[in-house]
Amino acid sequence: MNGKTPPVIAVVGPTGSGKSDLGVELALRLDGEVINADAMQFYRGMDIGTAKISVAERRGVPHHLLDTMDVTEEASVSGFQEDCRAIIEDIHARGKRAILVGGSGLYVRAALDVLEFPGTDPALRKALEDEAAARGLSVLQERLRAVDPISADRLGDARRIIRALEVHQLTGRPFSSFMPVREYHQPAVQIGLEVDREELRERLAARVQRMVDAGLLDEVRALDAAGLRQGKTASRALGYAQFLRVLDGESDVATAAEETIVATRQFARRQLTWFRADPRITWLDWKDPQLVDKAVAGIVEAH
Known part of the structure; x- marks a missing residue:
């Protein structure tokens, strides 16, 4: 490595585009280790x-x-940032390459970019939640507008408005001042997988059907017994919320599968919008026979 810290490699793109396979191929080529950046795969x-x-x-x-949390635990972007950066440092210290793989956009940003996370105060948050319930969210919206008009214009749901007020009261700074900037925390190179959107739509539908055939309902049943419904993060995962309704007798497998396909396609569109906004990503065709070679060439050039 010639005494230089190598860049962190990130493989990003929408769900179903082949990120996991490319991450493994790059690790085999570059003597690397993979770090998961898919929030739901922590569980x-x-x-x-x-x-x-x-x-x-x-x-x-x-x-x-991977497999670091129980479904009852709540995932934290700030906790991920701390853990991920420690792992990157350890991998590089052992002369290996750190390869971040995942489609959870904010988690990728937290690992790669200069990004601060203000603290929390459960008592203050509870007081704000109680005030919103008693007086209405509009009262809190107007208070936020007075101290942070940028956040007031951008945020519309109760959870985020309350969080913005909590941060302002704790730090004296507007919540909007903590928004990430596109500045790497340490050298990095991002490889994005460019997809054919119609083919991805078909691939995602087929993948959900394979999940159903592989026993998704039984997996959800077992996780329900382990406390899935109590998990603030895990319970929102694609497919799991839909199949919990099957267990409750409120839906059937075919309906849950179709709802999961629709939700997964919508999620993929949001991921594409998120990653497309980052001009630092080098996009490569997901079906290119030379995909791995081109990705390696781009990484070597960046280093």
Whole structure:
């Protein structure tokens, strides 16, 4: 490595585009280790519905931040940032390459970019939630407008408005001042997978059907017994919320599968919008036979 810190490699793009496979290929070529940046793959037992890469598919490549949490635990972007950066440092210290793989956009930004996370105060947040319930959200919206008009214009739901007020009261700074900037925390190179959108739509539908055939309902049933409904993060995962309704007798498997397909396609569109906004990403055709070679060439050139 010639004494230089190598750039962190990030493989990004929409769900179903082949990020996990490319991450493994790059790790094998570059003597690297993979760090998961898919928030739902932190959870033990959430395997089928998150399309989590299997042990066999990892092909001996170490994978970090997979299966690190119970479904009852709440994922934290700030906690991920701390853990991920420590793992990157350890990987590089051992002379390996750190390869971040995932489609959770804010988590990728937290790992790669200069991004501060203001603290929290549960008592203050509870007081604001109680005030919103008693006096109405509009009262809090107007208070936010007085101290942070940028956030007031941008935020519309109760949770974020309350969070913005909490941050202002704790720090004296507007919540909008903590928004991320496109400035790398350390050297990095991002590879994005360019997809054919219609083909991706078809691929996502087929993937959901494979999940159903592989036993998604049974997986959800087991996780329900383990406390899935109590998990603020895990319970919102694509497919799991839909199939919990099957367990409750409020839906059937075919309906839940179709709802999951629709929700997954919508999520993929949001991911594309998020990543497309980052001009630093080098986009490569997901179906290119030379994909791995081109990705390696781009990484070497960046280093």
